[in-house]
Amino acid sequence: MTGLDLLYFLVQQTMGFAIPLLVVALGGMFCERSGIINVALDGIMIIGALTGTIFINLMQSLDAMSGNLLYFVAVIVAAAFGIIFSLLHAYASINMKANQVISGTALNLAAPALAIFIGRLYTEKGVQQIEFVNQFRIEKVPVLGSIPFIGDLFFKNVYITTYIGFAILAISAFVLFKTRFGLRLRSCGEHPQASDSVGINVYKMRYAGVIISGALGGIGGLVFVVPNSTNFNSTVSGYGFLALAVLIFGQWNPLKILYASLFFGFLRTVAASYSAIPFLLNMGLPMEIYKMVPYIATIIVLIFSSKNSQAPRAEGVPYDKGSR
């Protein structure tokens, strides 16, 4: 493998790890910007992955749909079920003024149990693994894939979800900072009483935040499972928690979240494929060290970047109209 091939390989692999983190962290961003802490991201991802893979499995066994159309519809299914699941969190934390950490933890506990339970009910053999045939990888995007260098880098061996992820990023940044909705959402996370006083419906805005996080969380779950595996086994390997970390690391800002997820995705890629990189292989370090590196590096970066880190001010505080 030449140096250039290695670069292509690393970039392509990094996307596989970084895109789910990016999408889910962006979802979390909308939620936390509206003032609701969402530790349930992991659970929402699991539900999205569960429903998405069941849908793919069903369609493939019925031969009703195939290829990237199927993948795209599955993404929408995952988003829909992510929303439904996240509504539980919204109801508890907005209407019932519940402790948001508790309700989020409850969803995190429920999701893997539900995934195993439903998986066993769904599969004929009664196993929890939901199999699917991965037919979604695009070898080469027409026209764009022929561009030298850039084509190799970004338009070969990709999934449509990579582009969906970047589209979500662009839309998120635009919505959050350039639209009236975004401004209102952010104000509800900073000072809901003030927002209410100018006629913004805080409950509605917070529902919007949680619903967006549900949709993106569900998508992120499916996007994580499909490129990295051929079955869904009731877990997303704690990626939802990593997304939470990326969100905080990215300081609730879309562009910084992109950097954080690329940083993390790249280190994960290096850890997963260090044996293919001659320089790292020659160092002779044990596998576990490489696996630890992304987490250690994140902590070190955080030490230097957290001094002025500030979460949305009203985050985690149930909105009470009567309070001063």
Add this chain to the structure above:
Amino acid sequence: MKRNNFSSDVIKMKTRNLLIAVLPSIMAILAGILVGFVILLAVNPSQAFAGLSTIFIGSFNKGAKSIGNAFYEATPIILTGLSVGFAFKTGLFNIGASGQFFVGAFFTIYVGYTWTWLPPSIHWLVALIAGLIGGAIWGVLPGLLKAFFNVNEVITCIMMNYIGLFGVLYAIKNSVVYNKLQNRTYVLPESANLPTLGLNKIFPYQSMNSGIIIAIIFVIVIHIILDKTTFGFELKACGFNPDASKYAGISAKRNIILSMVIAGALSGVGGALLAQSGWFIDVVDNLPGYGFDGMSVALLAMSNPVGILFSGLFIAHISVGGIYLQRLDYDMEIINIITAAIIYFAALALLFNIITKKIFKDKSGKNANADSGAAVAAIADVKKKLVADDKKPTNSKNTSNTGKKSNASSKNNSKGNAKKGGKSK
């Protein structure tokens, strides 16, 4: 006579307060089990009632043996529950209990397996302390970073979980405790295991030992630290309002670090106690779930140490019930769904608080009104008479003052008491 009335009133109040504190959790549990029952009905209606009773009977299904099993399951999650709950009291979210648990378990396994030159009478204790230290080491970094660099403890804890996982796996593979054939650690020798104290005779479960008693000791210690010491008060003050406690001269940094160290140590002890009951670490890329179970235990108990003991026992109780649920061809995962539902309903504290208050409204609501009415009348009365004396009337003075003023107030008080007595009967 009067004094007797008073003390019985206090007891009544105490039981009422306890009920008000416990009732929401009980309602959450019942609501959660109802969800489970609906699932049982949906999967197989004919067995649903049998399934429900199996869940309720839980660890009593096989008598003393399954009770022993429940104690074994409860021990580690009580400790991780204490860990999460203790950090919660200081306003910290210790999501790293899993990692601290894992590191603690490894320290114990290493010391227990290799330091066999120690006399058996203290070997187990040294191994236990090793686990405590391991957990504390894993808890100190999130605390330090939070205190000095404002790094969010949630994210450091998540990172420490992974670092702990891979670090321990590496350490296992490169040490003598590695059982290469079965890809796991060796089980500890008898001298490093917890003393059984004859408990395995009473509860004939193979891993039954004094672990549950040690867990209870830790519950008591944490209860005393939190509720009876200045240190505990400072910790809680930091949790309630960091700015106010800073203003009062409490060092937030010191308390954050100490709180995380203690939380880590508790999780580490959880790992130690499990490792000293015949548990071993499988060399796989996943952390055992005891840390996350600790979160549910702590949340269900609203972080109260004594409550954690009971919620830990309860979750172990229905988990053991889940084992017997399989005999009815139900999936064990139903128990986890029920646990999650219980935690979810526990989060809806508001709903249950309203219900609880409604239940107690007839007694407490009216009583409170009568009391406050009497107090207001008494204060107004005293005020009138005090105008000349130019003194500030306060509640404490009402009771301690002598002479005309207190006569007036006591008259009113007795009226209030009479009212109260009449209504409660």
